[in-house]
Amino acid sequence: MDKKIRVVVAKSGLDGHDRGAKVIAAALRDAGMEVIYTGLRQTPEMIVEAALQEDADVIGISVLSGAHMTIFPKIKNLLNEKGMDDVLLTGGGIIPEEDIAKLKNIGVGEIFTPGASTTDIADYIKEWCNANPRN
Numbered sequence: 001m002d003k004k005i006r007v008v009v010a011k012s013g014l015d016g017h018d019r020g021a022k023v024i025a026a027a028l029r030d031a032g033m034e035v036i037y038t039g040l041r042q043t044p045e046m047i048v049e050a051a052l053q054e055d056a057d058v059i060g061i062s063v064l065s066g067a068h069m070t071i072f073p074k075i076k077n078l079l080n081e082k083g084m085d086d087v088l089l090t091g092g093g094i095i096p097e098e099d100i101a102k103l104k105n106i107g108v109g110e111i112f113t114p115g116a117s118t119t120d121i122a123d124y125i126k127e128w129c130n131a132n133p134r135n
Contacts, residue, residue, distance in 0.1 A: 005129050007058040010038040010047045012075075015065035020092075020114075024060060027118035033125070044074040051079075051087060057129050061091035068095050072108050086134050088125065092116060 009025045011018050018040055025037045036054050038047060051059050059079075063071055072089065079087055085107075092112035095103075100111045110124050 005033045005058065005125060006036070006054055006056045007033050007060055007125065008036045008038060008047065008051045008054060008056045009060045009062070010042045010050070011040045011062050012042050012044060012047060012071045013063075013065050013067045015063065015067070016040055017064050018062070020064075021060075021062040024062070024092075024118060024121060028060075028122055028125070031119075031122035031126070033122070044071060044078055047075055048078040048082065048084070052082060052084065056087060057134055058088040058090060058125055060125075061089070061093075063091060063093035063095065066094070068093065068103070069099055072103050073106055076107055086132065088128050088132070090125070090128075092121075 007028055009021050011021050025035045028035050036050060038050050047059060061071060076089055079085060079089060088109050090109035095111055095113060103111060109128060112121055
């Protein structure tokens, strides 16, 4: 892949804990990706709009608030409505295994829980983007 992978990293809702998102953003930059960090308290609409404006290949959502079963489906629906189903929606946070399975069933990519290796996250994104090239 010649072009840099573009990743929007976002925190949605009222969750004010962004240290993990910043660590992931830095790790993805170190792995050679272009990262756009949207900051705190973004709505799903704002996140999808940022991904559209930035021509992002990936949206990574950090959720620690327990709102993952609202946020991820809303973003996935907005991506589909805008014809952006070729954008990987992935993320992480404190998310129970049974909810991870439900999110994957609606088309969300891998979900990384606390303690996940930043190398594993970067490798997953690279592999996914190589297997699913965008025009």
